[in-house]
Amino acid sequence: MRLVLVLGDQLSSGLSALLKTDKATDIVVMAEVADEASYVPHHPKKIAFTFSAMRKFADKLRKEGWVVAYTKLDDQANTGSIAGELIRRAAEYDASGVVYTEPGEWRLIEALGAMPLKTHSLPDTRFIATHQEFDDWAKGRKQLRMEYFYRDMRRKTGLLMDGDKPEGGKWNYDHDNRKPAPDQVDYPGPMRFAPDEAVQEVLMLVGRRFAENFGDLTPFWFATDTDQARQHLAHWLTGGLPKFGDFQDAMINDNRFLYHAVIGLYINAGLLDPLEVCQKAEQAYYDGHAPLNAVEGFIRQIIGWREYVRGIYFREGPGYTTRNALGHDRKLPAMYWGSETKMNCMDKSVDQTKAEAYAHHIQRLMVTGNFALLAGIAPAEVHGWYLAVYADAYEWVEAPNVIGMSQFADNGIVASKPYISSGNYIHKMSDYCGTCTYRVQDKTGENACPFNLLYWHFLDRHRARFSGNPRMGNMYRVWDRMDDVRKEAVLREANDFLQRMDAGELV
Structure with a gap:
């Protein structure tokens, strides 16, 4: 008899660890543990979503004939870690070893590999x-x-191919x-689902244990099983x-979702199969319901x-998240945790x-x-x-988006140039600037948009590199054509802004 580990982002019936084991003899292990719930201060909604979906998936497996050893966060015997729970369950069931599908974080891969148990890791076949x-x-x-990798994936799947x-x-x-x-x-x-009894129990638990975490626990409306996710x-x-294509880059003060799918959390947790999702979207095109773009x-x-x-x-390995090609060292400002700011787009x-x-x-x-x-x-x-505050964030997907795409900290592996802009881009793609304290039209001066000042400040300090x-x-x-007086004003005002931000002043 073996243990079959199912993690909180592996809630798929087609999981390789489930397909390669035997429900007649093997035991599924699932656990809500402090290590996973608190290695970053996760948004309460993310924790509630994950625990709710885990509990429902465990019930689904039981109905399919699996024996599931499930540990809730507040169980007295809970060891607090995935490895600890596997070791405990191995002793309880006298298991010969553990079968698991490869986790999506190096941290967990290393922890499982260090266990004093016989283990067998399987590839995660849910990816293309x-x-x-x-x-x-x-x-x-x-x-x-x-772009070129994407073309190969189109050829492999046949999606939108003639x-x-x-x-x-x-x-x-x-x-x-x-x-x-x-x-x-x-x-x-997005479709909103009223919390059922199982979800309500989780909400009470999360409300007790994670009340200090950044983020609103309620109202809670996420889908928490595959049937609900498919309805959404x-x-x-x-x-x-x-209309998703036309407006996928737009932002509006009074509309948080526009035409976005809001399904990343469901795909990344395993409630939806990515290929099935794409095939349904493709069919919408062939049925004439949605345009090609x-x-x-x-x-x-x-x-x-x-x-x-x-x-x-x-490919880049466990050290990827520590990269800092540009040598940036400023602390994250309090506005990221909800402190007041005069920048409307940030707010x-x-x-x-x-x-x-x-x-x-x-x-x-x-x-x-x-x-x-x-x-x-x-x-x-x-x-x-980013890893803490978004319900769809797991390190495998979040780190390249942030370390690579967003912050250029990997020195151009993901992005060919830094993704930077002045306030003009935000003004073009949103209505944020119209209700902002700062003026996007002002390049210098008391009311100048901070993005305008910091844009040139960034280019100036990284000139040798870019x-x-x-x-x-x-x-x-463009920067070189500016007269020296204006350049000096831009850099002086940008430095002043950063100093005030570092000092905790309202900016």
Whole structure:
């Protein structure tokens, strides 16, 4: 008899560890443990979602005939760690060893490998690309650009393919997906589920144990099992997908979701199969329900970007999260934890994160991430924040997005240039600037948008590194054409802003 470990982000009936073991003789082990719930101060909604989904998945397995040894967080015998629970259960059941599907974090891989038990690790077959396939693709390439990997994933899956050519004649329709914020949104947002008795029990537990964590526990509306997640997906395919492409980069003061799918947490936890999700979106296109630019853009995020960042995470190894190519060392400002700020875009993005454990990719990349990069915040601090506050965040997906894409801390493995912008980009893609204390039109002066000041400050202090980047040459030519008086004002005011922020003043 063996133990079969199922982690909180492996809630899939097709999990390799379940398929390779025998419900007649083996014991499934699932555990809510302090180590996993607190290695970063997770958003209470994320903890409640994970524990609720785990408990429901355990019940599903029992109904299918599995014996499940499940440990709740407040069980007296709880050892507090996954390894500790496996060792305890091995002694309890006199198990010969442990079978598990590879975890998505190096931290857990190392902890399981160090156990004094016989273990057998299986690949996570829920992903489209294996580690070997990604490494084979990456071998010998000077640049690991996602676009070319994505094309291989299209060929492998057959999604949106017309023979050996892409549907519509082009691989990428991103140029059609950058419309600014619409005047109104005719999609009501994600499907909301009232907490049932099982979820209510978890909410009470999380409310007691994690009351001090950043984030609002209630109202809690996430799907917590596969049936609910599929209902939400169907709801979005009908109402959100048709306009998702057009407005996927837009941001609005009074609408947190626009046309976004909000399914990353369900896919990453295992409640939805990524390929099945993409196939349903593809069918919406072939049925004439959604345009190609929307469907292609959505599928690219899953079989392109999601698979790509996982490949980067495992290829780069356990030290990836400590990288700091730009030498940034500033502490994360209190505004990231909800303290008052005069910057409306930051306030809206952080407040939404606090309320929903969710923000869409442009809010993460071009508002909170952009500011952190411009301000020189230590990437380890930024990484810890993103891992803590979002319900869809697991290190394999979060680290390359933050360390690589957002903060350029990996020195260009993921991104060909830093993703930075002045306030103009935020103004173009949102209505945030219209209600901000600062004026996006002001480049210097008391009311100048901090993004305007910090943008040039970043370029100036990193000139030796980036002035030769072909994608950044025009930025430096603009800076060089400015007169010395204006340059001095920009740098002086940017430094003053950073000093006031570091001192804890309202900025």
